[in-house]
Amino acid sequence: MPANKNAVVRYRILDELLSDRHHYYTRKDLLEKCNQKLVDMGYPTVSKRTIELDLYDIDTEFDGISIDWELVVGGKHVVRYEDPSMSIFTKKLSDEEMTFLREVLNTLGQFSGLDSFEWLGALQTRLKNEAKSSSVQDSDRKAIISFSRNLYLNTEEGSPVANALAGLYSAISNKVPVEVSYKKFGQESPLTYIVYPYLLKQYNDRWYLICQLIDAERDFLMNLPLDRIYGFKEEPEIPFKECYCDIDERNEDIVGITYHDDRPVETILFAIPDYEAPYINTKPIHGSQTLLPEREHEKLRNKYPSLSDYIFYTITCIPNRELLEELSSFNKGIIVLHKGLQKEIFEKMQKQVCIYNSINRH
DSSP, rough: OOOOOHHHHHHHHHHHHHHOSOOOHHHHHHHHHHHHHHHHOOOOOOOOHHHHHHHHHHHSTTTTOOSSOEETTEEEBBBEESTOOTTTTTOOOOHHHHHHHHHHHHHHOOOOGGGGGGHHHHHHHHHHHHHTTSHHHHOOOOOSSSOOGGGGSSSSSTHHHHHHHHHHHHHHHTOOEEEEOOTTOSSSEEEEEEEEEEEEEEEEEEEEEEETTTOOOOOOEEEEEGGGGGEEEEOSSSOOHHHHHHHHHHHTTTSOOOOOTOOOOOHHHHHHEGGEEEEEEOSSTTTOOOEEEEEHHHHHHHOOOGGEEEEEEEEEEEHHHHHHHHHHGGGOOOOOOOOOHHHHHHHHHHHHHHHHHHHHHH
């Protein structure tokens, strides 16, 4: 084994690449990626010969590690571990680490859609095997955190949502483009998209994939409900493109998942009866929700005498369908004082009144 002081650094980089389950690397790829990481870390680059020697040492000097030198993918000779779950830096888990990981697995196990995770079963098996030689007792535990089954719709193992949730999580984590077969409501046959997957987001008992078309003419994020995805496959040969925006910041500007690029962030004023204030305080409509100071309350109560016993709040976000539905769900419990939304809610209520009136005539 070489005495080069940077060898261990290279081993760590190569170990990560050789155990990557979602990408395949040629010798040239390994050289380029290793040198790029070395530069990023402040180390000098190395030659092709050095990488070849490193690969030979990893293959021969570490127990339980074996490199597949004959693998061909897409017409190219690639190099990777025969068993991608192995690592030259694997060490025995401590009892504390085992206890913590098993608690995490007990929680993950309650997400029925995650049963498809290949590594989850392998980790559970490993923990059970290591528990036999440790002081940690392997006993069945009841759930500590309970999640609504409806939260995941139809997520029995093998269902579209279960498979998509597990597979797309993996693709996002490993930055791999995917081809998805997606069918809108009312369509006879699915459409096929190749997308860069960025985020899995849950809202109102439904999961969505936030992604971008690889051939999009402009920067635009799509929201694809997982229950409408009928199939998908990874496309590791396509280079991954990072998202053009900060999705977390983007999501802070909306309620739900619908983002309108052509709409500005607005301050929305609303009022709620004082007896319902504790509910709205503990379950805000949006993260920006703010209780107005008392001096503002006095001005607004003078302006709106019929709201003398109401509490006034503001939220700052982009108006969208989900916000309208959230505000409408309070019925008479909330009064929206934003003119645009007020008009939309009023028109919606008028339609409902017309329907009820027509029903009551019969």
